[in-house]
Amino acid sequence: MVLDFMEHCLRTYYRHGIRWSEEHYYSSLCEDSKRILDFPTPTGLKLTLGKTVAPQFKSCHSLGIPTVRSIGFLFSSIPVELPPVDLADGGWSDSEKLRPSSASSANGGVPPPPLAETEPAPRDPRPYLLYGRLFEDWRLEALATKSLSDRTLFVASGLSSWDGSATAGGRDSGTGMGADPSKFTTQIFHRTPNWCGEAIYSTDDHVVGLSGLYRIQGTNWAAGSELYYTGKERSGGLSVGGRYRVSHGPNARSTLTLLASPMMGHVSSAYTTTIRPNLTMATRYDLNVYSYEADVAVGLEYAHGKTDQVVKAKISLMQGLALKLEGRYQQAVFSVGLMTQFTVNPRRSIGVEVQIF
Known part of the structure; x- marks a missing residue:
């Protein structure tokens, strides 16, 4: 999966800087299927130049047509060395060990605690990271994260608009448009070897939420819940929701997820599996028991290791068809994609994105 340069820096900071895995969040319960069925496709032309000014300081410049231009900076209190972008990574965490599909195991099938709980802590006991990006229309995107302890992480993010025309007219009573697009979100995460909880507040619709994901020790099952107001x-x-994972060998596993929102009447099930080396398939079925609206989605991902390229394809009754090619040549990472919908007035797009790190 091709990440934006700043996203790549942030993920590296989490994984290798503070050894924090986002895979244990309840919001990441269906990440395996989303990687194949919900991948974004580029629109128009975009060029991104990322540079490591210092181990603790990164900069990024983006130029897009017709998307807006932006400039971003990232600073971390600890040095973060960026590894080469792994196109076939897909967000898999090296810290999570799964039980093999066979019943035998050297330790009785009980997975070891996450790597993040066993490796020594970073040199800075309370590391932090600051990130900001300014767009050509004067929108400012910012994020700050700080480790309060080895098990607790605080994250604050926001988006602010300095364009007075966005709010001068106030809110339109008929459409709800014209409201202040600025928003601010705070999150606190707390983890244990088998559990991760999150508390969140967002000024966008004034949402307060609690969520947690528990990995059942000795099995490949994980279950969680989210409550919000x-x-x-x-x-x-x-x-x-619940998730079941089983490993079939190095870089091969199967994942089954079930998700339900009783109040909204939404039920979703997804299955992702490695059907052959470098080829992964995902299917998903969504149903609303109140309106009986349903959607079926099927997707494939093929990672060609010798050419360092990844091909993705998906088809969905509601979202349409999407194709994407990702590749790398020396220091450049490129992405070419197209999508179209199966509607009377379909939305179509095609784009090329190039990033040079």
């Missing part, structure tokens, strides 16, 4: 609509919601 929306102040704008004065209503709440509940989501419950």
